[in-house]
Amino acid sequence: MLREDDLSNRLAKSRASLMRASLLPAAKDAFLKLNPRFQWRNPVMFVVEIGALLTTFFTFRDLLAGMKEAINLNLQLTLWLWLTVLFANFAEALAEGRGKAQAAALRRTRKETVAKKLVDGQIKKIPASELRKGDIVLVEAGDIIPGDGEVIEGIASVDESAVTGESAPVIRESGGDRSSVTGGTRVLSDWIKVRITANPGETFLDRMISLVEGAKRQKTPNEIALTILLVALTIIFLLAVATLEAFALYSGTWASIPVLIALLVCLIPTTIGGLLSAIGIAGMDRLLKRNVLAMSGRAVEAAGDVDVLLLDKTGTITLGNRMATSFIPAPGVSEEVLADAAQLASLADETPEGRSIVVLAKNKFNLRERDLSSLRATFVPFSAHTRMSGVNIEGREIRKGAVDAIEAYVQKQGGALPEEVKATVEKVAREGGTPLVVAEGAKVLGVIYLKDVVKGGIKERFAQLRRMGIKTVMITGDNPLTAAAIAAEAGVDDFLAEATPEAKLKLIREYQAKGHMVAMTGDGTNDAPALAQADVGVAMNTGTQAAKEAGNMVDLDSNPTKLLEIVEIGKQLLMTRGALTTFSVANDVAKYFAIIPALFATTYPELKALNIMGLATPASAILSAVIFNALIIIALIPLALRGVAYRPLGANAILRQNLLIYGLGGLIAPFIGIKLIDLFLVVLGLV
Ligand SMILES: Nc1ncnc2c1ncn2[C@@H]1O[C@H](COP(=O)(O)OP(=O)(O)OP(=O)(O)O)[C@@H](O)[C@H]1O
Ligand SMILES: [K+]
Numbered sequence: 001m002l003r004e005d006d007l008s009n010r011l012a013k014s015r016a017s018l019m020r021a022s023l024l025p026a027a028k029d030a031f032l033k034l035n036p037r038f039q040w041r042n043p044v045m046f047v048v049e050i051g052a053l054l055t056t057f058f059t060f061r062d063l064l065a066g067m068k069e070a071i072n073l074n075l076q077l078t079l080w081l082w083l084t085v086l087f088a089n090f091a092e093a094l095a096e097g098r099g100k101a102q103a104a105a106l107r108r109t110r111k112e113t114v115a116k117k118l119v120d121g122q123i124k125k126i127p128a129s130e131l132r133k134g135d136i137v138l139v140e141a142g143d144i145i146p147g148d149g150e151v152i153e154g155i156a157s158v159d160e161s162a163v164t165g166e167s168a169p170v171i172r173e174s175g176g177d178r179s180s181v182t183g184g185t186r187v188l189s190d191w192i193k194v195r196i197t198a199n200p201g202e203t204f205l206d207r208m209i210s211l212v213e214g215a216k217r218q219k220t221p222n223e224i225a226l227t228i229l230l231v232a233l234t235i236i237f238l239l240a241v242a243t244l245e246a247f248a249l250y251s252g253t254w255a256s257i258p259v260l261i262a263l264l265v266c267l268i269p270t271t272i273g274g275l276l277s278a279i280g281i282a283g284m285d286r287l288l289k290r291n292v293l294a295m296s297g298r299a300v301e302a303a304g305d306v307d308v309l310l311l312d313k314t315g316t317i318t319l320g321n322r323m324a325t326s327f328i329p330a331p332g333v334s335e336e337v338l339a340d341a342a343q344l345a346s347l348a349d350e351t352p353e354g355r356s357i358v359v360l361a362k363n364k365f366n367l368r369e370r371d372l373s374s375l376r377a378t379f380v381p382f383s384a385h386t387r388m389s390g391v392n393i394e395g396r397e398i399r400k401g402a403v404d405a406i407e408a409y410v411q412k413q414g415g416a417l418p419e420e421v422k423a424t425v426e427k428v429a430r431e432g433g434t435p436l437v438v439a440e441g442a443k444v445l446g447v448i449y450l451k452d453v454v455k456g457g458i459k460e461r462f463a464q465l466r467r468m469g470i471k472t473v474m475i476t477g478d479n480p481l482t483a484a485a486i487a488a489e490a491g492v493d494d495f496l497a498e499a500t501p502e503a504k505l506k507l508i509r510e511y512q513a514k515g516h517m518v519a520m521t522g523d524g525t526n527d528a529p530a531l532a533q534a535d536v537g538v539a540m541n542t543g544t545q546a547a548k549e550a551g552n553m554v555d556l557d558s559n560p561t562k563l564l565e566i567v568e569i570g571k572q573l574l575m576t577r578g579a580l581t582t583f584s585v586a587n588d589v590a591k592y593f594a595i596i597p598a599l600f601a602t603t604y605p606e607l608k609a610l611n612i613m614g615l616a617t618p619a620s621a622i623l624s625a626v627i628f629n630a631l632i633i634i635a636l637i638p639l640a641l642r643g644v645a646y647r648p649l650g651a652n653a654i655l656r657q658n659l660l661i662y663g664l665g666g667l668i669a670p671f672i673g674i675k676l677i678d679l680f681l682v683v684l685g686l687v
């Protein structure tokens, strides 16, 4: 307990110092981003930058020409226009800074390691940077794993804290879905042989570094659409201000070019324009804090729109260590004969299920593990397709697997599934267990009871998802009875049993065809097609290389329930963007009504009645508005980075609530803010 507290304290402290440390570099970056080559990518702010350049030019021209008249006002306007651009750049730099710090930490872990490459059974020590795809390396206790790869032999405990930040060691073993290892992590005990799957520079760590640095960050489709809207608004206001200029010329008002530029900047959507990219980066960053790597901003956005979640049964809804707990023989077969056959059929089965069968037979009947190579046997490995596995040995053909698969197998040899075995299968399945039927040739020997446990607290999470309008569907290779029992216990909305990889893919396509956005998690190679098809595909870090490449997110903690948090973070991102857009546009409308009457009150005394704010002078009105416009960006940076407060509500309720808070707030805030700044300016004698 004490140690945990200590750790979280230390983490909090290091976060705080990271925050402080990132303010200065962000301030510096804000200036570097003024370079038009970068600035034009943010069109609204690019317009402000051009405006700032123009006011600078006109102010200095007037200064040189000795026109002292409006110099005080123009100097101040110029200063605040530049600050507006800098504040927006600062927001973006601050959001990027957190990822940069993380990337630097990752770089430190990527040390130059020595690889023990296996060449013709001999160990050859070479630098890890010389490893290529397909090389086989030996990694022993204490060694750093020299590159990404798949374990092809052995089992070891691995410290992955360098990548995941999680200090508890994890098990990596050949076969099954826990066979992938990441370069830069350390083997703590035992040894493994690893086949390297990535060339230097293309490893997971390399990809992770470039991702968190945001080096390849592209605007998402939604961001592009919003930017187009903001540009359209900007053009409209540009035209409006240009007409105002014609109008001012006609009526002989004093509206100078700096004042008109300032007016334009007040009216175009600078708040959302300035914070848009920071909001997106911060969303990816929030995922990263929860140890999820999003391969693109688009994936995070998609997570916000997800309304169907496909969840694996084994390992996601249940604990996933499906263990053999008993042998239930068919009539006329002894338990020992069943156990012996089951063990033979599992000796080369590297899945957790297979291993647990070998162990159970050993414990119950003291059946020794036999050496398959001396028995001249051929092993039939398990596949999610056939849903069975087994062995051909000295003329015997032993198989174990799902009921329907074994039934089809014995029928082909002229046998049948005895009624008693059918009853046993049903009983096991109704209890939520997985029955594995064992057969030798045409003869059914009995059933192996595999037990798995539903995770604690999962029912509440699903209930919460339902309130958010998200449907949960469990998919499993197991039989419909087991599936129904587990589905009821876990409280999912629907399930798909006896699912092959193709069936998963088909289910996703069906939901998508109906207009749903689908998210799923997976770890196995057979999940890869479905992970690629899903709108949000979260691969487990422990999973196979194929799964990691197919998905658009990787969970470093390999916790399939993380999907629920991912959806929440996505929704929060969309809500934050929506809220700040509403606020920004409402703000601009309010500014229009707040300052126009004051600006023209001198020329048209009739407008005085509209100057409800009672702003001191036209000069102080426009200056106050520009200052407010700049400060609001700074004020909203924390909200943009943190995200708006999130509650699991339906989409309509959220929309209504946001319109009320951010729309109304956006309308009122400028009146109060501009009036206060106006008072300050007068008191300080600045206008
Ligand atoms: N090692 C094995 N040998 C033989 N049959 C197996 C083995 N492992 C599982 N099976 C059978 O194949 C079925 C499908 O297994 P699979 O791993 O594809 O799906 P699952 O684990 O039940 O579901 P999930 O998709 O949630 O992982 C199991 O229900 C079981 O009947
Ligand atoms: K504005």
Ligand SMILES: [Mg+2]
Pocket (backbone or CB within 6 Å): 314
């Ligand atoms: Mg499985």
